[in-house]
Amino acid sequence: MDFFYARISSSSQNLGRQLVEARKLGITTEGEDLFIDEQSGTSFNRTGFIKLKEILKARNLDGSKGDVLYVHELDRFGRDYDEIKKNIVEIESYGVNIKFMDIPLIETTDEATNKLIRDQFIATLSYVAQKETEKRKERQRQGYNALSKNSEGKLIGKNGKVVGRPKKPLPKEFGGYYELMQKGDLKATEVMKILGVKKSRFYEMKKEYEDKINN
Template sequence: MNGKKFGYIRVSSKDQNESRQIDSLLNIGIDERDIFIDKLSGKNFERPQYQLMKRMVRQGDILYIHSLDRFGRNKDEVLNEWKELTKDMGVDIVVLDMPLLDTTTHKDSLGTLIADLVLQILSWMAEEEREKIRTRQREGIDSALKKGVQFGRPKVPVPNNFVEVYSEWKQGEITATAAMKRLGLKRNTFYKLAKEYEKTLVQ
């Protein structure tokens, strides 16, 4: 295989563990300049470094990623992006923590079928887990409000869209500053509401 090796890393804005992913890519011989890193949400593929990497890869090249959830979290978009890279552009993909998701070795029809099935299952699981987290957070604050739990002192009105915005912030999809702006809250008030809400999740 004469293709060039590329690596892609995604971490959320609050996650600082990209060094582990970088080490795993360097250890398999990928040049540091060919490793692309985004500190953004995985909800879609509109990420600057990912799009730059995509413009640089050519047919026969190999893209290495640490795990599928680092690639993306939206099931349909992950499947579409995988198909575009492997089928349309002729780029191989290797998922380091899932040997079955290695298009360089599974070239026959059975191998391709197994890889496709694994990809769909893992993509679905990642999206389901993300939705479960959102649902638990939404149910938690609803339950807290019904019990008369007060958020902060003095009493602070809880914005109607607090759960939605809080969830996006917690998942790393938006920054705390962006969350405060959407909610119309000051920094101290925002974090106070967040802490009070998080207490309800573990009760």
């Protein structure tokens, strides 16, 4: 049976190319022969990937079924050098043949030579994938450190604006709830439920409101 694993790191990326390749192979049913994750490649603790491995292992307990796992590109499989090697060995130990579609198929008359060439390609591409991730993180760290801060200690971008999500305004009705809490008619936990906010956000709003009425 043929399987396909696809991965993107975030919703801003597009699964299109990977799914097109899967359809060409006749693989179309997510959760059965198609497994998808939206998660970083540096971790292999991914829901879709774990489920895929469980299915491949269970199917091949009584001997190899001749299953084939297709992955469009090696860096879709993962971006950690050691974890890539570890998971390839584990899956292939089930009797599953993994085909990375970006690694050229080189066939010689000697099976050991074929495996050696393939392993060298995988090792090289795994190394490149990990280094790309490390460089990207380093650039992000350098960019973060280069940002200046305002008087409140918040990071300021090149455009002069505060970096990050804009602060949500206080709900108009918060003042009324605050007064009811002061009178003992409402508990803080009840206001949290009414507003649909977590404890940390509630106390941020409470402090903001108190600063507002005391200034």
